[in-house]
Amino acid sequence: MCRTIVVTSGKGGVGKTTICANLGIILASKNKNVLLVDFDFGLNNLDVVMGVENHITYDIFDVIDGNCTIKQALVQDIIYPKLFMLPSSHLIENNNIDVEILKNMINELKYMFDYILIDCPAGIDNNFKRAISCADEAIIVTTPHISAIRDADKVLSLLLKYKLNNVCLILNKVRGDLIVKEKMLSVKDVEDALKLKVVGVIPEEDFVNFSLLSGGGVDSKSDCYKSFSLISEYYLLGKRDIFDPTVKYKGVLGKLKINLRKFV
């Protein structure tokens, strides 16, 4: 049975699109049929993160306007054949799309995929509500900063209305060295503040920026990859094993690494 998961946050720039893309890539690499849907109408970037921006013929609005079938609008990933994307358009800012049309579109695709990941726009306007309405589960993405946690809390309150099956938290841009030095909120601090279970912790890594721009997901040797892999196990097997970004900064060697990071 297909699981439809919306990736949301409230605040922009916390990593929704990146998480949506990389979780999709890992699930597809584990032999699951995955569809990524870009609901960020007008400000879409999922195509760029996936590296398929030059392979798009039709988008979600062409399906709505009847210019193509829904299958024609799907873009298959270049590296992972089980990964598809339903692109949005950056030219249209349509705020009048009927949520029922979008729901029917997603329902039509459910029989083809094991996972449908919806990239939700930032903010809590109508497009946010449309994205949530089409999902059965939600991932709230936040960073360990007050402004992002505050917005995540607001989104969490709004999600109550939609009675989703499963709402989880992913903590992004976490720096283990700062947590050890008590200069950043820990995973437990965020979990306690939001009273929501964390299913993934993604460390902030400098070199991730470039690998994201080239498509194909994060480097398989990176801590980010390990973290995404653990998150995928939660969605595949229900196993909640969270990446600990503080491990390599503990002990004598860890202290040395923290001090070296000052000079980087």
Next chain:
Amino acid sequence: MGKEKMVYVERLNKILLKDKQNFPNKLISVVKSDIENVLNNYFELNLNSSELKIIVGEDGLIQISYNSKARNIIPLNAV
């Protein structure tokens, strides 16, 4: 927990609580109207006397109270 982090966590919790305490202001008129619509089926309410309070406590728990006076009870078989 270090002092700097403790201040940060306290600030975060205060902001989240404040948001929750302010949130009901927008809710009250909607909930009040819904409650009155339901109670109007069973009582002849004096709407000038009705009052709804939604208070979010320091512990985050929400206390909801509704007070109203009614002139009559409408019998169940009155339709």
